[in-house]
Amino acid sequence: MAYSEKVVEHYENPRNVGSFDKGDESVGTGMVGAPACGDVMKLQIKVNPATGVIEDARFKTYGCGSAIASSSLVTEWVKGKTLDEAAALKNSQIAEELALPPVKIHCSILAEDAIKAAVDDYKKKHAH
Amino acid sequence: MESTPHFPIYMDYGATTPCDPRVVDVMIPWLREHFGNPASRSHAWGWEAEAAVENAREQVAELIGADPREIVWTSGATESNNLALKGAAHFYQSKGRHLITVKTEHKAVLDTMRELERQGFEVSYLDVQEDGLLSFDVLKAAIRPDTILVSVMFVNNEIGVIQDIAAIGALCREKGILLHVDAAQATGKVEIDLKTLPVDLMSLASHKTYGPKGIGALYVRRKPRVRLEAQMHGGGHERGMRSGTLPTHQCVGMGEAFRLARLEMAQDNAKARALHDRLINGLKDVEQAFLNGHATQRVAQNINMSFNFVEGESLIMGIKGLAVSSGSACTSASLEPSYVLRALGRSDELAHSSLRMTIGRWTTEAEIDYAIETIRQNVAKLRDLSPLWEMYQDGVDLSTIQWTAH
DSSP states (O other), X not given: OOOOHHHHHHHHSOSSBSOOOTTOTTEEEEEEEEGGGTEEEEEXXXXXXXXXXXXXXXXXXXXXXXXXXXXXXXXXXXXXXXXXXXXXXXXXHHHHHHTOOGGGHHHHHHHHHHHHHHHHHHHHHTOO | OTTSOOSSEEOBTTTOOOOOHHHHHHHHHHHTTOOOOTTOOSSHHHHHHHHHHHHHHHHHHHHTTOOGGGEEEESSHHHHHHHHHHHHHHHHXXXXXXXXXXXXXXXXXXXXXXXXXXXXXXXXXXXXXXTSOOXXXXXXXXXXXXXXXEEOOSBOTTTOBBOOHHHHHHHHHHHTOEEEEEOTTTTTTSOOOTTTSOOSEEEEESTTXXXXXXXXXXXXXXXXXXXXXXXXXXXXXXXXXXXXOOOHHHHHHHHHHHHHHHHHHHHHHHHHHHHHHHHHHHHTTSTTXXXXXXXXXXXXXXXXXXXXXXXXXXXXXXXXXXXXXXXXXXXXXXXXXXXXXXXXXXXXXXXXXXXXXXXXXXXXHHHHHHHHHHHHHHHHHHHHTOHHHHHHHTTOOGGGSOOBOO
């Protein structure tokens, strides 16, 4: 199976790889997927508490090239967005941007789940 | 080999081997001027084609210590497996309707068994040990009074382990049960002598042993005689067991490939052994890397390794200079990893993290060195990207995590 150019580009040059300190109050962490399914994504956002805007993002992904590309792409997309804007990102947008074939749609769904989980985690930390 | 592109480096000999140029050369005349139908008994065009097919049949028989009359041409090992299993099950069903096979068999055996189950046969699918080998005791315990056939592959296509066919065959003989062996991955790699090896039916493939695709054979023992019900009906070719005009050029190609395999097996194996060891040595100090399948009871041509915390398909994408395959099923619609590795008791993540490298007649030391280098680099790169590796480094036990399965 051939990969789209954009998938290859993200795979070769993944953006925003790494980790933030999970315990940091300004960080929200989402980890989704399961090793048994062949995909695990960890997505972290760093939020400006004053504005509620995501200022930075990091990811680490265990999975196929499309999973790596999907998570790399969303770390770029969420930067500068508010929490609600980020949580509104749809997997179809990711799939379209990366030209994912039908068997790889689950990678984009996982990336959407990862953002939502990261946003939820941040919101939980600040719920009090 | 000048006719083969050298990049990406071919390390997928288990999928198919290049056709040896010497094989191609002997095939061509039978596609050009010598086009006769080997079944044409009334003229010289047919006679010469028949002689070529019979010569090839002898060459195939000779590699496995069989009589040429025990060789039935088929379109390949899948058809041979179908003919052997369905043909024997249908013929002997009045004796019993229970069959035994192993969970790590090729799909051509497993799917055929499933079809026989739909037809009312009962099939036992045996577990293998962690090293991929079938335990003799497990087989013994599975045999019932109504068992008519056991099917065990000689060399596993994914992990390269060699089953103890001599012992399995002796047990089947003692119990009066037929033994079918899928030897698609064994010819040219393992010595096979059916004069002494107690096997009743053996599936053979051409294209895994440097012959052309689209041709194979089924060995059907004459003494004691094994009977099959034909699955392909027509002109009564191949003593009624498999009708259809024989493709002379294909038969000749497989014959030549098997003749070369007989002459060159020792040299091919010695070379493959050295390359196998070189590859293993180059990768053995990679942390959390595991060889799948028994370490020594395996063909040298197969190296199947799991690189923990790295997903196989992404690794293959990284090592793009190598043509290899993976036990990760991420390329297929299902999310199930290799059923063979799962049958060894490997965890899902290790199954997803596997790489099958299969080498052969034209693999070089330089190619092995390149493979070592690119695998090491990419495993390291992907581990930097892997949340599982990070957790492992932090001492987290991954089995204690509640994953959100999808």
